[in-house]
Amino acid sequence: MCGIIGYSGHRPAVPLLVEGLHRLEYRGYDSSGVAFEQAGRLHVVKAAGKLAALEAKLENNAYLLATSGIGHTRWATHGLPVEKNAHPHLSQDGDIAIIHNGIIENFQEIKDELSARGHTFLSDTDTEVLAHLIGEERKSAPSLCEAFARALRRAHGAYAVVMMGVEEPGVIYAARMAAPLLMGVGVGECFVASDIPAFLPYTREVVFLEDGEVARIEGAKWQVFSLADLSPVKKSVSHVPWDMQAAAKGGYKHFMLKEIMEQPRVITDCLTGRVSEGSDGELSVHLQELDDIPVPARLHIVACGTSYNAGLWGQQLLENVGGIPTDLDIASEFRYRDPILLPGEAVMVISQSGETADTLAALRLAKEKGCRVIGLCNVVGSSIAREADVVLYTQAGPEISVASTKAMCSQMVLLALMALYYGQRRTPAVFDRELLAALHALPEKLSAALPAMQERAGQLALRFASSRSFFYLGRGQCHALALEGALKLKELSYIHAEGYAAGEMKHGPIALIDPQFPTFALALDNALFPKVKSNIQEVLARQGRVIALVQEKNGKVPDLSVEELWVLPAAHPVISCFFALPALQLFSYQMADYLGKDVDQPRNLAKSVTVE
The missing domain is CATH 3.60.20.10 (Aminohydrolase, N-terminal nucleophile (Ntn) domain)
Incomplete structure (x- = not known):
């Protein structure tokens, strides 16, 4: 602190x-x-x-x-x-x-x-x-x-x-x-x-x-x-x-903007040495840190804040791609609920700093119960890095802005690599080579897209800067991004924001919808798009204003009658999240900057939460 x-x-x-x-x-x-x-x-x-x-x-x-x-x-x-x-x-x-x-x-x-x-x-x-x-x-x-x-x-x-x-x-x-x-x-x-x-x-x-x-x-x-x-x-x-x-701003107005724009390089650094191309042209994943420990019968992810949102995003991948039953806990809850950890299970703690007090306490509790611990962090020599049984470094480099951006991106890359690694290790015949190829090609495509995304975020911030509340909706992996988008808006601009799984909207939160409560809907090109489209219609029917984050498909933009469409490049359904994440970050950044907030040092926050 x-x-x-x-x-x-x-x-x-x-x-x-x-x-x-x-x-x-x-x-x-x-x-x-x-x-x-x-x-x-x-x-x-x-x-x-x-x-x-x-x-x-x-x-x-x-x-x-x-x-x-x-x-x-x-x-x-x-x-x-x-x-x-x-x-x-x-x-x-x-x-x-x-x-x-x-x-x-x-x-x-x-x-x-x-x-x-x-x-x-x-x-x-x-x-x-x-x-x-x-x-x-x-x-x-x-x-x-x-x-x-x-x-x-x-x-x-x-x-x-x-x-x-x-x-x-x-x-x-x-x-x-x-x-x-x-x-x-x-x-x-x-x-x-x-x-x-x-x-x-x-x-x-x-x-x-x-x-x-x-x-x-x-x-x-x-x-x-x-x-x-x-x-x-x-x-x-x-x-x-x-x-x-x-640690220099590199010509950017704020460290946060620099760190958002660094994400293509962060992805490259995170993949380096972990993805290789064989003589047959096929890509494979290498996470040597995990080679000497058994594939866990169940994985418990424990984290706080943005790292928790990254864990929520990775949970589905670890199950569907890696074949690992995966649970998720907020660290401050996990450490006090006397969790049942069975033989053969593992706990993975996620922390940018490697010093987050509640996450570190969860690590120690897991070890007391005889459970193997995997650490996912950014800081070499941090407490989590030293105390975990194995550690995967995200290699994001120093993150100076208090609000985390490139750290979450790097955590998502490692979680995707873990899912691919376990899938490759468990059932090589059905290994998701399409996802790995898309991840390998991501840095170049994201680098090309970011300047236009920054400009679009500025346009939307100007239009919605008078809003005092915001609703973020997403399904599947986009639920985690909705939570993160709302968190970033709260952290930076001090605007009240709610992130929800879109399917939960009808179970109460829909009562909040009115013309003064805009909705940011993540409607990416995946199997859940029709469901999200229906949720958007429910908002529109109640005179809600909507920004829809969408993707091109076969050169066409989805037909959504919303106030603002924000169109991202076409991408693999999982990889599309790596475009949506900086879009949400840039929107929050531009809102806060336009409103004159202290972007790099928001009030009441500290970078490394080292007390309970």
Whole structure:
């Protein structure tokens, strides 16, 4: 929910910290702050609002001598997004500063205990309580590191914490428990951060921290210890192949638009090495990660938000193409319903970040029950990637905009490949080669179609921007897309939107239809088109306005008497969804942009939901 960065080295620390925070704003952006050591004492500067407010406070350059420090950008969990609640927070004596991502569940109990000992608190946060606890433990601990560890052993919940103390100039301590945190190892300098882009301009050498580990960095030196007893832990350094070009807007107005338009390349990257052409010209699927595990008797997909919608889209494919009975659960429900998992079944968790708290908890529950877990995520070294039995990386690259776009596209590609892989493995004679060929040819066709789709989305946004509610209808796999289209419109433009399986419309939601409640109907060229056409007629009969997303068929456009037709290229029935998805994304984007909303950082949202 928050972005954290720490630095120790030879550069001016504060400008580097602020630069890193800009790359972490997708994790939170309602307040920010930095702490640094200079002239034998800690200095803290923080501000409510976006990073510009913090930068304005730092204009006096009073920090230029500092070569170590910590920085934080916040998404509020405890306390309003005001300056007093911004991080860093100090211990009672002001000699220790910490930043924190996560939630300390027993903070009130600790706060009451410390208040009884004379501590006074200046904020409403659980983080300040932890800072005071570290300071209290320092009174009896033999070292600052031991005080840090003692306090964290008492803290229950999820956290990534970074600390600095005036008694050890130039030293940064960090620890994690169920929240993302890693180190960057440079030349004469080290970093800790929530995510790799924070320090990517300076190093691509990364050390992934595990739950229950404490790191100490001081310039070029770094060490990792076990939180339990501070015994040394051996760690390896990994090289990350990303560059900052992946995180630049590339000339687009917003990161979201760039990431929508990147989807052809994302599909190509996702297929590379996974689809090959034999000497006979036939294509085949290779998912080596799955070769060593049995074909599951049943697959349980568990995810949240957009990843859940991707799972719903893939469920039908896994059953009809892969031959795998497949269930679907919202992660926050799965983890509390004591699911029955039988021998031979598998759980697949889907998460863009690989750190989604509810999904990670579902993974751990499945493993406790002895079930094999497949992880589907985008971030190498994330918690889900490390804890799953096998992991399939979507290879979408960094997604900066808070609202997910290319990540869902990549998840859908992997789900389609999984269905084809299992179909190929179970019954090669009936393997769906037509679908695989269409998927292989998709990137070029989608790339050609996207510019016109962007223009059409802009036209429709202009026409419907005054709407205060929207209805999205779809059948079959288009049900998942209807849910995603409604979600994107809500996230970006703050317009109320409902996504429904079109067949459910008559069971209540049809009461909402009137001339002020437009409907976005997904009427693609598949076996369910006649059914969706009937649903559209039911809307029209009640004076509802309709946008119909359709496809050409034999060079002709379907005969639908709706207010607006949005015509997509002809495609295989499954592959047509890869045209419909960016169409829905572009419509939401253009609506939000026309209405003047903050497209890349919608209100109240954070990119990686690392608390329950």
